[in-house]
Amino acid sequence: xxxxxxxLTLRSGITLQNRIVKAxxxxxxxxxxxxxxxxxxxxxxxxxxxxxxxxxxxxxxxxRRALAQPGDIVLDEVSELEPFRRWASAAGTxxxxxxxxxxxxxxxxxxxxxxxxxxxxxxxxxxxxxxxxVPKPMTVADIHEVIERFATTAFLAQEAGFAxxxxxxxxxxxxxQFLSPLVNSRDDExxxxxxxxxxxxxxxxxxxxxxVRSGFGVAVKLNxxxxxRGGFDIDDAGRVIEWLGDxxxxxxxxxxxxxxxxxxxxxxxxxxLEREAYFLDLAGRLVDRATVPLxxxxxxxxxxxxxxxxxxxxxxxxxxxxxxxxxxxxHRWLAGDDTAVLPPRSMIxxxxxxxxxxxxxxxxxxxxxxCGKDSSTRPPTLALVIDRRRRSRHLARYRRxxxxxxxxx
Ligand SMILES: Cc1cc2nc3c(=O)[nH]c(=O)nc-3n(C[C@H](O)[C@H](O)[C@H](O)COP(=O)(O)O)c2cc1C
Numbered sequence: 001x002x003x004x005x006x007x008l009t010l011r012s013g014i015t016l017q018n019r020i021v022k023a024x025x026x027x028x029x030x031x032x033x034x035x036x037x038x039x040x041x042x043x044x045x046x047x048x049x050x051x052x053x054x055x056x057x058x059x060x061x062x063x064r065r066a067l068a069q070p071g072d073i074v075l076d077e078v079s080e081l082e083p084f085r086r087w088a089s090a091a092g093t094x095x096x097x098x099x100x101x102x103x104x105x106x107x108x109x110x111x112x113x114x115x116x117x118x119x120x121x122x123x124x125x126x127x128x129x130x131x132x133x134v135p136k137p138m139t140v141a142d143i144h145e146v147i148e149r150f151a152t153t154a155f156l157a158q159e160a161g162f163a164x165x166x167x168x169x170x171x172x173x174x175x176x177q178f179l180s181p182l183v184n185s186r187d188d189e190x191x192x193x194x195x196x197x198x199x200x201x202x203x204x205x206x207x208x209x210x211x212v213r214s215g216f217g218v219a220v221k222l223n224x225x226x227x228x229r230g231g232f233d234i235d236d237a238g239r240v241i242e243w244l245g246d247x248x249x250x251x252x253x254x255x256x257x258x259x260x261x262x263x264x265x266x267x268x269x270x271x272x273l274e275r276e277a278y279f280l281d282l283a284g285r286l287v288d289r290a291t292v293p294l295x296x297x298x299x300x301x302x303x304x305x306x307x308x309x310x311x312x313x314x315x316x317x318x319x320x321x322x323x324x325x326x327x328x329x330x331h332r333w334l335a336g337d338d339t340a341v342l343p344p345r346s347m348i349x350x351x352x353x354x355x356x357x358x359x360x361x362x363x364x365x366x367x368x369x370x371c372g373k374d375s376s377t378r379p380p381t382l383a384l385v386i387d388r389r390r391r392s393r394h395l396a397r398y399r400r401x402x403x404x405x406x407x408x409x
Pocket of ligand 1: 057254300319320
């Protein structure tokens with residue numbers, strides 16, 4: 001049997017039928033009230049039928065005052081559970097885990113969202129930095145509130161029928177901001193040493209574990225490195241994985257952030273896109289020491305590479321872009337097909353705009369499937385224009401719905 005086809009039983013007792021995981025992709029498909037609707041169900045029906053051993057949702061926000069994008073879905077104490085129940089069951093027998101996230105300071109100014117961070121350090125996105133607000137340094141009360149929000153969202157995900165959650169601590173969002181010595185300059189027990197910087201993540205993991213039943217899956221997505229001088233690095237990642245070891249079912253490894261796009265987990269630039277399994281050399285250094293199953297995500301788009309990653313000792317492979325382009329890919333890989341699915345490409349000069357355009361092409365593909373129009377992936381430049389228009393519509397609705405509760409209102 002090929003490695004990808006072998007089952008895996010996780011600490012929580014959940015058995016995955018194979019090693020292919022549909023990695024998180026922010027769908028930006030929220031309907032009214034930031035709730036999921038029939039478009040999400042249609043999309044997850046396709047992935048459920050596609051044969052992945054585990055399906056992880058795009059990030060779902062734990063606080064409706066703080067969204068990464070105005071089309072993001074929120075699950076909090078005022079959400080109706082019924083739409084989430086339909087989402088959880090749409091994938092049929094494939095286990096679906098909800099990725100839960102808080103963007104921290106990575107909120108665009110125009111959403112009027114609440115920008116929280118460990119310290120008052122604004123995102124450095126070069127010429128685009130002014131799009132981000134200077135965040136409010138979190139008080140200890142804010143920190144406890146965030147812990148409680150993650151635990152509440154995880155509990156509600158369980159109530160809605162999801163089989164687990166993945167806590168997003170990668171890509172420069174709030175938990176990754178706490179881990180980073182460049183963003184976190186606190187001098188209390190939540191900053192300074194790595195032990196202190198990792199405290200928020202570990203408290204959240206424990207709070208989530210304390211709120212869900214024992215057979216419920218809990219994963220963490222972590223950067224193998226932030227790829228910034230003086231930032232969270234591979235040795236830090238090794239120690240955090242050690243601390244997570246007996247607390248979680250699996251740790252997914254990615255890398256980068258909005259400030260270090262070239263290696264960002266978000267589909268980045270041509271050079272990164274050319275490379276397959278681009279974190280393998282670096283993250284491979286963590287595999288021998290880890291006592292928890294590790295999943296590697298980034299640039300995996302044919303079964304031969306997936307086999308190589310598993311052969312290196314990773315327990316699971318995470319696939320995002322290729323599964324947007326071809327939701328049935330796992331079945332083909334399990335049948336021995338090694339055809340590569342090539343990512344969308346763009347010739348736009350600016351690296352940042354090019355990355356946004358490629359990402360928009362992938363998001364557009366999710367929207368097409370969700371709307372029942374299984375058209376091929378659009379050229380990135382066109383996709384970006386359509387994406388901006390859609391974002392404006394989401395933004396107008398979000399601001400209307402939240403007038404009075406966000407800074408925009
Ligand atoms: C459209 C899009 C949306 C994404 N949204 C998320 C997300 O919500 N959470 C997350 O952890 N990663 C997100 N990612 C990153 C992917 O999970 C993955 O780490 C990255 O795309 C590299 O894997 P790939 O080469 O298989 O696409 C997103 C990527 C894309 C292309």
